[in-house]
Amino acid sequence: MILSVSQLTKNFGGLRAVNKVDLAIAPATIHSIIGPNGAGKTTLFNLITGSIKPVDGSVRFRDRDITGWSPQRLAKLGVARTFQRTSIYARLDVLENVALAIRSREGMTTSVWQPASAERRVRDEATDILAKVGLRGREAVLAGNLAHGYQRSLDIAIGLALNPALILMDEPLAGMSRGDRETVASLITMLRDTLGLTVVVVEHDVGMVMRLSDRITVMQHGTVIADAPPAEIRGNEAVRNAYLHGNFAQ
């Protein structure tokens, strides 16, 4: 397992937002976490990515205990994340968005003097990464001027610049048009198939999740109610009940 979560717990006031959650994620798979609103998906996500700290339980990445690690340390370890509300540098050009992350990975962030050759290497690598996510030819565009779908791709490209083994995506399909959703979905598949990455997706769009995922964890009221491949999830009684007549039928 590349990522394993055990007995992870987080309270908000009297509410157990995440209650003794276990999770095991196999390398080079797409693993989705779904559940109705308020199920604790986002809290679980934030616990894993270091935004908030758990009261109990542990998170392991490969052989390391990374419980409560800061986002900055996780980034250095090769755990990347993308954001539900696309998080890019709107006032910088597309290439610079990725170059920033590469320089950060290389520990060049605080340097004031940088040889032209080093800068060229950074820019070449950024160009390559952008080509992988389908942004070739848009390097000089201001990130804020990119179409919505491309901004999401750029968000993913920034994550890729960290050379991650694991990338966690917070609702990558949220608020996207149908065409953009297809683009991002094929991008996610590419991450697994071409780059060999492990992808963890928290998502509302259950239909897309069924198609994409190798394995799905379903949460309700802060606990895991099912954890299986999509085919089994589809027939799971508890999951059907959790969603009632929600969007699960799609």
Added chain:
Amino acid sequence: MREQLTADAGVIAGQPPRRGKAILVIAAVAAVGAVFPFLLAGEPFLLMLASYALTAAIVALSLDLLTGNTGLLSFGHAAWYGFGAYAAGLLSKTVTSDIVLLVLMTMLATAVIATLIGAVLVRQIGKTFAILTLAFSQIIFAIVFVFSGLTGGEDGLQGIPVPTFFGLQVFKPEVWFWIFYGVLVISLAFALHVRRSPLGKAWLAIRDNAERASFIGMNVNRLKLIAYSSSATLAAVAGALFVLFNGAASPDLLSWFESGKILMYVVLGGVGTLVGPILGAIAFTVAEHYVSSFTDAWLIYFGGLFVLMVIVAPGGIFGALSGIWTRGAASREAAQ
């Protein structure tokens, strides 16, 4: 878009046409500075005013290093300006009169103390940071009165000896002008260079989106701290030079009023433009001198002007000038 493309072109350093242009700019800047004191040969007071304006310009630039680069607003920047003045003044009375040594020692002391203080401050963001900077500057202000035996208290630090440069006394007004001018130009060149370096770009990244910056592995607090310390250190250099030039330091240098003025230079000139705050400081200092000789209520006019500027030209003097320049370029293009 146009701005972006030119900024990108600048990243690829060492292109021959750019180098030629750079040499031309350096020559022009040096020539202006060299000749300026002679233009004011019969007006010793104006030359002194020019030196004061340049001091203000260095302080304004120092605040823009912090506020413009990282978005952190300081309401207490005069603390570092005044700290530099008192540190250099006290050192010159006790340790050495060599101006280079004095400035270097002041820089070192400021860098150390600002890093310690900054390490606490940069953990805060937005209003909290701004209020803490104000509180901190008031503490420094109070310290002057607590140790009035050493600092002269309300009377200020008096009797600062004329500094020397390799044994030669530095007292000619034109020499002082060149010192201020030189320090300002070198600081500006360095600030512009840093803006294009990985550090400068990382600063802009944390200013625009600190959350994302930490998720790509940037140490946001450390980056802020570097900005804070360099900003404080440059402000202290201005303070040190000012006190050696002026021969005395008053506690007013450390007051919240002085901090407000520094912030006004930056906003008036254009936050984050580096060049703008320098223009703002020079315009403010010169205008302050002339307007305050007409009326005691000059602050009322300045306050009004400030409000007007922020509404009419939110980009400051620099923003307004570059707007005119861009429109001019566009109409020239259209005419062709």
